[in-house]
Amino acid sequence: MAALKSYLGIEYKNLLCMDIVCHGVPSPKVFRDYIKYQSSKMKKPITNVDFRNKKSYGWAGHVETITTDGGRKKDSCLYTMLFYQHKILRPVCYVCPYKGLMHPGDLTIADYWGIDKALPGFSDNKGVSLVLVNTHKGNDVLELAKHQSTIEAIETDINKSMQPPLKEPFKEPANRDLFWADYQQNGFEYIAKKYAGKSWTWVVKYRIKKILMDLHLYKVTK
Numbered sequence: 531m532a533a534l535k536s537y538l539g540i541e542y543k544n545l546l547c548m549d550i551v552c553h554g555v556p557s558p559k560v561f562r563d564y565i566k567y568q569s570s571k572m573k574k575p576i577t578n579v580d581f582r583n584k585k586s587y588g589w590a591g592h593v594e595t596i597t598t599d600g601g602r603k604k605d606s607c608l609y610t611m612l613f614y615q616h617k618i619l620r621p622v623c624y625v626c627p628y629k630g631l632m633h634p635g636d637l638t639i640a641d642y643w644g645i646d647k648a649l650p651g652f653s654d655n656k657g658v659s660l661v662l663v664n665t666h667k668g669n670d671v672l673e674l675a676k677h678q679s680t681i682e683a684i685e686t687d688i689n690k691s692m693q694p695p696l697k698e699p700f701k702e703p704a705n706r707d708l709f710w711a712d713y714q715q716n717g718f719e720y721i722a723k724k725y726a727g728k729s730w731t732w733v734v735k736y737r738i739k740k741i742l743m744d745l746h747l748y749k750v751t752k
């Protein structure tokens with residue numbers, strides 16, 4: 531968004547810019563290798579990846595569900611675990627200049643992680659969106675949307691629920707170079723075992739969390 535604005539040089543009345551609260555972007559090579567790996571394990575081509583299976587695990591869960599040609603499904607947290615270790619992010623993401631409340635877009639959207647701290651009891655574990663209004667133009671569009679949809683304005687305090695990418699970039703992991711050296715020498719299956727060998731425990735953890743949330747015994751605190 532910042533690059534587009536810098537390229538255009540002037541403000542266009544009919545241009546509305548919306549950006550996201552960005553966690554960071556992972557290497558496409560790792561994703562391609564992950565798909566190949568799952569395909570070889572499941573002995574079929576992969577036709578679909580649902581990165582957050584909300585139906586089975588809720589919004590607070592982060593389980594990817596892979597579907598093969600033929601409709602077989604598998605739940606996994608392998609890619610999720612690699613992603614959250616931050617070793618597969620692009621180097622520029624560790625020094626990202628957009629990790630604050632102010633963004634270049636007219637509007638900024640995100641999942642509202644931390645909603646339970648700002649507005650206890652509001653989340654139903656199906657997903658709450660965060661919209662940050664950065665400009666008058668963004669505000670005008672949101673006002674318009676309010677009349678045409680079911681957006682509800684609720685008083686909340688963002689300072690109580692600042693998700694990490696609204697504060698600062700994620701630190702570059704100390705063993706990132708070792709990870710990539712391992713990857714180059716030994717391939718995906720090796721790093722999957724070495725760095726995410728226990729990813730199945732996350733699937734179990736998210737399953738239990740979902741049950742506790744359905745029973746109202748656990749709140750979304752992420």
Ligand code: SF4
Binds near residue numbers: 552554623626628
């Ligand atoms: S540099 Fe920042 S905005 Fe760009 S992909 Fe990385 S985290 Fe996202």
